[in-house]
Each structure stands twice: as C-alpha cells, then as structure tokens.
Amino acid sequence: MPRVKLFSEKEILEKAMNLFWKKGYYDTSIQDLVDDLGINRASLYDTYGGKRELFDKAFSYYRINNTEGVKKFLATGTDVKAGFKALFEMAIQQAITDKERKGCFVVNTTIELLPNEQGCVDTFNENRKVFEQMFYDYLMQGVKRNQLEPSKDYLSIATLFFTFYNGLRVITKTDFDPGDFSKSVDTLLSVLD
Amino acid sequence: MPRVKLFSEKEILEKAMNLFWKKGYYDTSIQDLVDDLGINRASLYDTYGGKRELFDKAFSYYRINNTEGVKKFLATGTDVKAGFKALFEMAIQQAITDKERKGCFVVNTTIELLPNEQGCVDTFNENRKVFEQMFYDYLMQGVKRNQLEPSKDYLSIATLFFTFYNGLRVITKTDFDPGDFSKSVDTLLSVLD
DNA sequence: TCCAAAATGGAATGAATGTTCCGATATCGT
DNA sequence: ACGATATCGGAACATTCATTCCATTTTGGA
Numbered sequence: 001m002p003r004v005k006l007f008s009e010k011e012i013l014e015k016a017m018n019l020f021w022k023k024g025y026y027d028t029s030i031q032d033l034v035d036d037l038g039i040n041r042a043s044l045y046d047t048y049g050g051k052r053e054l055f056d057k058a059f060s061y062y063r064i065n066n067t068e069g070v071k072k073f074l075a076t077g078t079d080v081k082a083g084f085k086a087l088f089e090m091a092i093q094q095a096i097t098d099k100e101r102k103g104c105f106v107v108n109t110t111i112e113l114l115p116n117e118q119g120c121v122d123t124f125n126e127n128r129k130v131f132e133q134m135f136y137d138y139l140m141q142g143v144k145r146n147q148l149e150p151s152k153d154y155l156s157i158a159t160l161f162f163t164f165y166n167g168l169r170v171i172t173k174t175d176f177d178p179g180d181f182s183k184s185v186d187t188l189l190s191v192l193d
Numbered sequence: 194m195p196r197v198k199l200f201s202e203k204e205i206l207e208k209a210m211n212l213f214w215k216k217g218y219y220d221t222s223i224q225d226l227v228d229d230l231g232i233n234r235a236s237l238y239d240t241y242g243g244k245r246e247l248f249d250k251a252f253s254y255y256r257i258n259n260t261e262g263v264k265k266f267l268a269t270g271t272d273v274k275a276g277f278k279a280l281f282e283m284a285i286q287q288a289i290t291d292k293e294r295k296g297c298f299v300v301n302t303t304i305e306l307l308p309n310e311q312g313c314v315d316t317f318n319e320n321r322k323v324f325e326q327m328f329y330d331y332l333m334q335g336v337k338r339n340q341l342e343p344s345k346d347y348l349s350i351a352t353l354f355f356t357f358y359n360g361l362r363v364i365t366k367t368d369f370d371p372g373d374f375s376k377s378v379d380t381l382l383s384v385l386d
Numbered sequence: 387t388c389c390a391a392a393a394t395g396g397a398a399t400g401a402a403t404g405t406t407c408c409g410a411t412a413t414c415g416t
Numbered sequence: 417a418c419g420a421t422a423t424c425g426g427a428a429c430a431t432t433c434a435t436t437c438c439a440t441t442t443t444g445g446a
Contacts, residue, residue, distance in 0.1 A: 023309060026219035030404055040424050042407085047423095051404065101308040107363055111304040114366040115294040116216060124367040156376035160357070163377060167360030170300055173307040174317040183349035184356060191380055223434055233394050235437085240393095244434065 009047060012037050016048075017058035021105045024112050025055055062105045063123075067130060074134065080142030081192050084135075084161060088168065088185040095172030104169040131165075132158045148192055157191060164188055202240060205230050209241075210251035214298040217305050218248055255298045256316075260323060267327065273335030274385050277328075277354060281361065281378040288365030297362040324358075325351045341385055350384060357381055 015037050020028055030051055034041050048054040070087065077083035095101060102108070110124050135158035142148035168181065212229050213221055223244055227234050241247040263280065270276035288294060295301070303317050328351035335341035361374065 024219070024305060026217070027309065029402075031402080040426090041405090042425080043423060045405070103304070103307075108304050110363055110366055111296070111301050112217060114296075116220065121368055128364065128367060128369075153376065153380065156373070156380045159373050160377040160380050163360035163364055163374070164353070164357050165360065166363040167356035167358065170303055170359045170363060171321065171356055173303055174321060175314055176321075180349070180352050181356070183346065184353040187346065187349045187353050187384055188381075191383055222432075224432085233396090234435090235395080236393060238435070 012039055012047075013054075013058055013061055016054055017062050017105070018102075020055055020058050021062065021102045021108065022100050024108060026112070059105065059109060063127060066104075066106065067127075067134075070131070071134060074138050078145075080138060080145070080147050081189055083138065084192075085185060085189060088165070088188075089182065091165065091168050092172060092178050092181050092185075095176075096178060101173050103173045104166075107166055107169040128162065132162050135161050142192075152192075160191070161188070205232055205240075206247075206251055206254055209247055210255050210298070211295075213248055213251050214255065214295045214301065215293050217301060219305070252298065252302060256320060259297075259299065260320075260327075263324070264327060267331050271338075273331060273338070273340050274382055276331065277385075278378060278382055281358070281381075282375065284358065284361050285365060285371050285374050285378075288369075289371060294366050296366045297359075300359055300362040321355065325355050328354050335385075345385075353384070354381070 016033060019033060019036050023032070028051075030041070030044070033044060033051075033054070037044065039047075044054065048057060073087060073090070074083050077086060095103070106124070106127055109120075113120055114124070132155075136154055139148065139154040139158060143150050143154070148154075171181075208230050209226060212226060216225070221244075223234065223237070226237060226244075226247070230237065232240075237247065241250060266280060266283065267276050270279060288296070299317070299320055302313075306313055307317070325348075329347055332341065332347040332350060336343050336347070341347075364374075
C-alpha cells in the first residue's frame with residue numbers, strides 16, 4: 001500500500017472554498033492556494049485536478065452546505081414570519097461577524113462568471129429554483145398552520161424574498177448600518193400581514 | 194502644435210466601460226482592451242495611465258451616467274408608485290434586451306473588488322447613500338402629493354427598494370422568468386398601499 | 387518649409403500565471 | 417526487511433500578464 005495522504009481532503013477543500021469565496025476565481029492564483037492550503041503544488045494537481053476543477057469542487061461543497069444550512073435553519077422555527085425574520089437577520093449578522101465580509105459565494109460567483117461563462121448558468125438557475133421552492137414550501141407551511149392568509153400569491157413572495165436576500169448579500173459587503181437593514185427587513189415582511 | 198488624437202477620448206472610455214462592465218476587472222487584460230478599443234497600446238497608457246486608472250475612469254463614467262439616468266427617469270413620471278414600478282421593470286427589460294447580460298456595473302464591481310480592496314469601499318457606500326436618498330426624496334414627493342400615506346417609515350422603504358434593486362441586478366444575470374419578477378415587483382410595491 | 391509635439395506600431399521587459407515533470411521521501415502490506 | 421505506491425519539494429515549462437521603451441509617422445503652428 002502507498003503512503004497515506006498527510007492532509008484531510010475535505011479539510012483542504014474547505015480552506016480552498018474559503019479562499020475562493022473571499023478572493024473570487026480570477027484573483028486567486030495557484031500560488032495563493034499553495035500558500036494558503038499548506039499542501040504541495042503537485043499534491044493539489046494530483047488530488048483535485050487543477051484550478052478550475054478545485055474551484056468547481058469548492059463551489060459545489062459550498063452550495064450543498066449552504067442549501068442544507070438554510071433548509072435546517074427554516075426547519076427549526078415554528079412561526080413562518082419569525083423564521084424569515086431570523087434568516088434575514090442571520091445574513092446581516094453574518095456580515096458583521098465575518099471580518100472578511102465574503103458575502104455569499106453563490107452571489108459572488110454569479111456576478112464574477114456571468115455572462116462570460118454560460119456553461120455554469122444552469123447551476124445558478126437551479127440554485128435559484130431550489131431556494132425559491134424552499135421559501136415557497138415554507139410559506140405554504142405557514143398557510144397550513146393558519147399563520148398566513150391563504151389568498152396571497154406566495155410564489156411571487158418567494159421570488160421577492162429571494163431577490164431581497166441576494167440584494168442583502170451584495171450590500172452587506174459594504175459598510176452598511178445593520179439597524180437600517182433590520183428595519184427594511186421588517187418592512188419587507190409586512191407583505192405577509 | 195502636436196498631432197491631433199485620432200480617437201475620441203470619451204468614445205474610447207465608453208468602449209472600455211462596456212468591456213470592463215462585461216468581463217470585470219481581473220478578467221479583462223490590456224490585450225483585450227487594445228483589441229476592443231482599437232487604439233494603440235502606448236496610446237492607452239499615454240492617455241489613461243494604466244489598467245487600473247482606465248478602470249477607475251470607466252467606472253466613474255458609469256456611475257455618473259447611471260445616477261443621472263435614474264434621477265431623470267424618476268423625474269419624468271408623476272405617480273410615485275408607478276415610477277418605481279417603471280424603474281424595476283426597466284431593470285428587468287434591460288436584462289432581456291442586453292444580450293450580454295452585463296447587469297449593473299456598480300453591483301458587479303462591489304462583488305468583485307470587496308472585501309479585498311477596501312480602498313474603494315467609500316465609493317460604494319456613497320453610491321448607496323445617493324440612491325437611497327434619491328429613492329427617499331422621491332417617496333416624500335409622493336407624500337406631499339397625497340399619493341402616499343404620510344405615516345410610513347419611508348427611510349426603511351427606500352433601503353428596502355434599493356436592496357431589492359441590487360438583488361434584481363444579480364438574478365437578472367441568470368436565466369430568469371420576467372413574468373415572475375414583474376409579479377414580485379408588484380408584491381414589493383404593495384408595501385406602499 | 388521646417389520643427390516641435392503627440393500618436394502610432396511593435397518589440398522588449400520582467401514578473402506572474404497555470405501546469406507538468408522528476409527525483410526524493412515516506413509509508414503500508416507482505 | 418522489502419518493494420510497490422503515493423506524497424512531497426522544487427525545479428522547469430510555456431503563456432500570459434501589465435508595463436515600458438523606441439523608432440517612426442503624422443500633424444499644426446512658426
């Protein structure tokens with residue numbers, strides 16, 4: 001049997017994810033990765049294929065975690081409106097807590113790779129659909145539990161919430177006032193009343 | 194007197210703006226610029242300084258036009274709610290019309306340069322303030338004209354609208370359904386009722 | 387007409403890019 | 417203990433990058 005890997009493949013992938021997340025695809029060089037991941041140049045190529053392959057793996061890893069994270073987050077609460085409030089507040093809080101202000105990896109990558117790399121447009125479309133569906137299902141739960149009026153157009157509300165969520169992820173990269181955005185979240189959520 | 198420039202400085206700046214807008218800062222090389230702008234390598238450096246200087250000039254040029262454009266757009270209409278509806282619909286329509294799907298240059302640059310280039314965070318903060326103020330002023334006009342209830346928190350509505358606007362600029366780079374987003378705009382605007 | 391000044395074309399620079407290759411090293415099962 | 421096999425360190429590769437330089441061409445005013 002051969003020599004065993006001296007690093008955890010998943011651990012390194014997580015590091016790569018964080019670096020790509022922070023610096024984006026183009027501004028991250030192989031040298032940056034070698035320095036940051038702490039593994040050998042050759043090991044990087046042997047294990048992950050190359051820059052683009054590593055990026056794709058890191059991006060996939062993020063999307064899975066992100067989707068699962070939000071799904072679980074919404075599943076914890078019982079009140080739907082409070083759930084969305086908490087979700088948006090979490091995005092705000094995350095931006096304050098994260099000293100690197102990385103925002104959302106999916107949003108960042110959408111902006112960076114489109115429109116020039118149409119090959120990944122399907123990924124972004126699917127991500128949007130998954131989130132909108134998740135939001136919609138959650139809203140319908142609220143209707144079933146008599147927390148929300150049944151007569152509203154919850155598909156458009158799901159789209160609205162997701163769009164707002166994306167906007168939040170852009171603006172929270174700048175120096176924003178958390179209080180202002182908490183208020184705007186409340187205003188947004190008033191569409192549920 | 195020297196030889197006269199064979200190109201219009203503004204015309205070339207506009208071309209540079211479009212290329213940076215489409216491809217972003219890092220993925221646009223000097224060679225790309227030389228090919229696209231149709232001017233000489235040396236002329237580019239003589240006239241604009243360098244890649245970063247040219248980018249800054251192009252970005253400034255965009256922001257001025259963009260701000261003025263939205264300001265004039267809002268000034269044309271008389272009904273405030275209809276004005277916002279038209280503004281958001283314009284963003285949607287622009288995404289469909291623009292075959293390159295460039296989105297918004299400010300949003301793109303915010304995502305691409307932050308958090309690594311904190312030197313330009315002031316620019317983004319100012320841009321946000323200008324737009325929020327513009328939206329707020331417009332809303333207050335609606336109050337004065339008795340089109341809108343006076344009791345609402347219009348500062349938070351301005352923030353909400355601007356955040357949504359940013360989100361739109363992200364999502365409209367993907368393959369979105371214009372109809373869905375028109376509906377979500379209507380839902381958003383219901384906060385004014 | 388001639389000269390100063392600016393634009394031009396294209397070569398040249400040196401650093402950084404992604405990727406490949408190789409000899410050395412370390413490890414596991416036999 | 418040994419050999420097969422994968423990792424490792426680092427050199428080497430060809431491109432591409434932003435930038436600089438220079439000789440040439442073009443122009444407008446004296």
